[in-house]
Amino acid sequence: MIKLHKVKKIFKSKTQEVVALKEINLDIQSGAIYGIIGYSGAGKSTLIRLINMLERPTEGEVWIDEQRMDQLRPEELRKARQGIGMIFQHFNLLWSRTVAENIAFPLEIAGVPKKEIDQRVKELIDLVGLTERANAYPSELSGGQKQRVGIARALANNPKVLLSDEATSALDPKTTDSILELLQEINKRMGITIILITHEMHVIQKICQRVAVIDGGEIVEEGPVLEVFTHPKQEITKEFVKQVTEHQRTKETIEHLPLDKDSFILKCTFVGETASQPIISKWVQTLGIEVNILEGNIQYVQGASYGSLYIQVQTSEAKLKESIKFLESCQVEVEVVQSVNG
């Protein structure tokens, strides 16, 4: 379990003070993949760097299992850090070393015997799928391959925690997905707790079980990913969710469609089982109305389906009310996004 209790971080210079984190309370279960999402400057990097004490809290406590990290003596901290791997947006590889030598580096520092290092490096290179590139230099690798080296290096000392600081932000969408799948596999196979920070909701949606939204140095929303996706509370969370659930252009077009009188556009949101049931056809049959489906999409979040449909209906206000009641009774959430009353 990783625990941050009333953590505050202030950066002080001669001329000014920057409050990077106000009062962070966070509990992360062992073995989880936990996401922290926020815009630039929100405090994400500071927060993740507090976990391995690359930054020290101004106030508060940082715990990993039974160990209070912010009170360790330098020698104890060096040892504790071997249990925490970290990967970075720009990979931070040593350019004069080959793939194998980069991965060997933390093992050399830890004083592991040469023979053991060679064995471990081979295992790690196979694990991240770079068997053919062991003797290549970073400049000869693609971005995705460089991050695979970063991951192998971070795992060298068998850590129990892996911190990911925007590790996919410099990669294209396809490579991002392959790196996220690798992280998921590592989490499953080795039971390592992964904490990742990102500004992309896609990353959270794809592999995280829980998410915290950080804004202005504070955690403004926290919960299981499916819950946050389907019922975001804060405006900022809604913006992040829209990154993956809505095509902004489609939404704008729909909201500005010219409508006849007595016309309404409804946004219906389906979660879990409701996404695979014939609710719309039941609605049409039961209330005898005609509908025009404008746009729809379905997403998979943590093994559950989550979809939305934009539907145009031309009907009376009374029938609209009845329709909303019917849909809500089927556990569909309904929002009237545009209406032209007669």
Ligand SMILES: Nc1ncnc2c1ncn2[C@@H]1O[C@H](COP(=O)(O)OP(=O)(O)OP(=O)(O)O)[C@@H](O)[C@H]1O
């Ligand atoms: N070493 C430092 N000295 C002074 N201020 C800092 C330092 N590090 C971060 N800050 C400030 O703390 C705040 C949070 O920064 P942080 O880098 O944690 O945000 P972030 O969410 O990771 O943003 P980004 O994604 O742009 O890196 C910002 O206002 C930043 O300017």
